[in-house]
Amino acid sequence: MFKLDVDARAKINLTLDVLYRRPDGYHEVEMIMQSIALKDHLTLELLPGRAIEVSCSTPELLCDESNLAYKAAKLMIEEFSLDAGVKITLNKNIPLAAGLAGGSADAAAVMIGMNELFGLKKSEEDLMMLGKTIGADIPFCIHGGTAVARGIGEKLTPLKPVPKIALLLVKPHYSVSTKQVYSRLNVKDIKSRPDTAAMIRTILNEDVAAMAKGLCNVLEEVTFGLYPELSFIKEELRKNGALGSLMSGSGPTVYGIFETRSAAQRAAARMDTGNKAIIISETQ
Structure with a gap:
């Protein structure tokens, strides 16, 4: 070969x-x-x-x-x-x-x-x-x-694989420095943390709605402070039918979980696409 x-x-x-x-x-x-x-x-x-x-x-x-x-x-x-x-x-x-x-x-x-x-x-x-x-x-x-x-x-x-879930990802044109985000994070000031054990249970139960509600990323507070637009993207996803929305990693991509791929496609058509990549995907 x-x-x-x-x-x-x-x-x-x-x-x-x-x-x-x-x-x-x-x-x-x-x-x-x-x-x-x-x-x-x-x-x-x-x-x-x-x-x-x-x-x-x-x-x-x-x-x-x-x-x-x-x-x-x-x-x-x-x-x-x-x-x-x-x-x-x-x-x-x-x-x-x-x-x-x-x-x-x-x-x-x-x-x-x-x-x-x-x-x-x-x-x-x-x-x-x-x-x-x-x-x-x-x-x-x-x-x-x-x-x-x-x-x-x-x-x-x-973990047990999650069921196939429709996703809509929004990536602004700029990049975020992971190092900068972590350097600005004060662990003692974190206000809301994910319930990892509860999320594991929702995955085991294949409860997509509960999974969407349990999404949580403690880095959002720092990255959203640097790039306030990201909080608006997260809210726009919710307004357009996302069951839940979250920033991935240190950002800046924000994604939404949707009931169906067609629902994600309809949301994508309504999103503001200026200087953003709009990507429809699914869990794998």
Whole structure:
């Protein structure tokens, strides 16, 4: 095998709680993460001499050594002493710096793809342990589905998959710095926290309405303070029929849960599309 196609799925947060700031400077989190149908598409091809080449359909995305897909390829080559390199062609559909783990999903896809391309036969757990060294979201993106993430996001407890749920995602044209959001977060000032145990029960019961009501992300207060428009987007989603709405990650993407895909489509047609990406998707 000299060429392989692989998909990279985005994620949303159903909950996101920050418990405390750790001695190492990171924050201890507890959150429920969910894969969605929105995905990037990658093609991997063998290259001689352990070279790494990355090209992307989105000109704004750097394709140098700072790119997570590049880092993942380099990690795999060095960790497993591979005798060839890889050319990565990345077709982006997940918006950049959106709170949807697009870069981590691409890195996870590279690791999964190279594992198959080179016949390494490494387990999913092996790849997850390796992936966390370059990104806390990468283990979840390798595993996918529905899971509780703890630690800095790398410690996963898989959950029963949620039923297929229609989603409408709204991504403003700007990006949000995760580092800036966390630096402005005062854990002692958090006013409302998610009930993670209750959300797990709603997932087990496949109660979508209760799931929508239980959505909670403690980072919203900080990010909405920096970008007040996001609170209006959240309210607009609700006014247009969303059962519940939440910012994913540190933002700026805000999504709504809808009863049906057609309901999400009707809401999308009514949303203000100025300088925003409006994406209809579903849980996966």
